[in-house]
Amino acid sequence: MAITVNIYYSGKNGNAKKFAEEMIANGVVDAICAEEGNLRYEYFFPMKDKETVLLIDSWKDQHALDVHHGSPMMTKIAELREKYDLHMKVERYISEESGIPEADKAFIKE
Template sequence: MSITVNIYYSGENGAARRFAQEMLVSGTVEQCRQEKGNLKYEFFYPVSDPETVLLIDSWTDQEAIDLHHASPMMKEIMKLREKYDLHMNVERYVSDEQGVPSGDQNFIRK
């Protein structure tokens, strides 16, 4: 079972995009990707909202998330959130171990 957390960072005047850029340039994104249990750490920009950035953050289990949250790196991420005055909306998903049902496969173009 994996856990995926979608974090929507919102700010003003391009703050969310500057936050994501600083996370990339500083190496913080790569450090997160190297943490034990990280499966994905990727930023995306919603087409319809230039003031929001989506982080898709996937982990093998809750223990891996807890270790990430306890890391010194998390304190740096929190400082950056404050620097850019970002607000967050969070969604959390647990993987479906059986995968995409065969009936839904008909709607997937490969």
């Protein structure tokens, strides 16, 4: 049961993008991706909102996410959020064990 957390970081004056760039440049993203149980940690930029960055953060299970939340990476993330004065909106999703239903597969081109 994978857990995916979408985090929308919003700021002003391009700060959300600067935050994501610094996370990558400082190696924080690579360190998080190397944590056991991490499935995905990737930033996206909404086309209609230049002041928001979407982080898709996915973990093998709740235990892996809990370990991540207790890691030194969280201190660095919090420091950078403060530095760039970012606000967050969070969505959490739990993947179904059965995957994509057959009825939905008709709409997916692989």
